[in-house]
Amino acid sequence: MAQNKRRKKRKVFSPIYLTLVLIILYLPILMVIIYSFNSGRTIGSWQGFTTSWYSRLFSNALMADALKNSLILAVVSALLAGGVGTLGAIGLARSHLKFGGTVETLATLPMMIPELVLGMAYLSVFTAVGFKLGMGALILTHTTFCIPYVFINVKSRLIGMDPALSEAARDLGANPMRVLKDITLPLVFPAVLSGMMLSAAMSLDDVVISFFVTSAETTTLPLKVYTGLRSGGTPEINALSTLMLGVIFICVALSQFLTAKSNAKLK
Template identity: 40%
Template sequence: MDRFLGWVTKLVLVFLYVPIVAVVVYSFNASPRTSSWEGLSLRWYVELFGDGPLLKTLQTSLIVGIFAAGLATAIGFLSALALTRYRFKGRAFFLGAIVLPLIIPEIVLGVALLTVFGSSGIKLGVVTLVLGHLIVALPLTTLIMMGSLSSLDPSLPEAATDLGCTPWQTFTRVLFPLTRSAMLASFLLSFTTSFSNIVISTFTSGVGTTTMPLRIYSMLKTGITPEINALGALLILLTLVIIFAVGLQQMRRILVGAEEKDQAPDAAPDTISLQTATTER
């Protein structure tokens, strides 16, 4: 049975990673057709950097993704803080309203957003794209931040206040250091969701604000060239760089935390974190 499960796992990994490897390999194919191999070439990378319209859509996707992820992370943190620290009337309804976009099909959300923007006289563009992607990303960030904040000792903010911290100092020196990893995860997940979104972008993008996924999807009508493979290979490389950078940062933080625990073995973890956060005060 273990051998069978091992083979199934290997087949699943091959199924997942073979397309990624194929994109990278065929980005160096000299042939304009992906069905044949004519040798190694950097031709499609040169054409990629000379394709102004495609690079413009990439710039739009990056701008929208950064703004949408930043807003979703900030609002998600505040929403999660309210939901985990306070018990107020309508709390269940508020939480349900936040996670509702995860249940409603995106095409329904897209039509609803287009109707609202049209009836309100809001011109479609970067702002509408950010708002549309924010609705999709906000439930993800809120749930991630709720999990992180729920694991903290609820008395930490009160203890920081007793030590003389202002609300801003409590956030910057206590809550932020303890939830930094969750915030980073929320931002990256929100950015990925926004960057790859097609359905919501179809209904909320305007003239001159076409995103990269929409551009690639429209190219299906005329045929996709290996230039898209070159773009995909660069995005894969960028993703790997981000993963390694985040991984090294997390490993460094783990090692620093282990050293602090060795220096103060009898102190409680929350006490160590609070003392470290308020040392510079």
């Protein structure tokens, strides 16, 4: 009897708890989206629906330049991270190193180190070697912290692969390169794309590391949002934030879809 009462309480309180958590998580985001269509300039006072802030945003040359920089940075970083992370995961899986666990930890370490520490470290290195801050420095730093996302994705897919496939190919006379090209890469490719989508999302979202290694001539959308909010915030910032949320949501959704597709292929 007492157990049935506890179950009934759980059934009542579980949806309430879940609803409260979702409200806490997504209400601030929803407010930004709603007020990006507000004709007034102040948050908290709804004065009518408009899309004029989006029009102004697209006609702003500085915003357009920041958008171009962010897209170039996200695409190049994701491609480089995809190549390095994939080769690293495959190499580690095939090598059977005695200290493979240590190597794997080191490969994923950049995603565990605080961004503030990483940004300061990159700035120190670039200053010490005389490397010019700007797009080149941004690409190097973003590639570095994006590699673990691809590495983890591909490594998990490799663990789920049936080793009999590669063994059968080798028994039939295929060399290691042929096995890699015809068996391994096609099977892990959805995981590679998933990791790259996630990397692009992380690149588009980064503020702290970019703040340390960017230059006055090379600004990104997240930095534009940050500086705009520091100066008091404008409705254009709400519109820009909404667009960024949309792009990041698409990248994460594609990542999840490709991960599910990769899992289904291995079953």
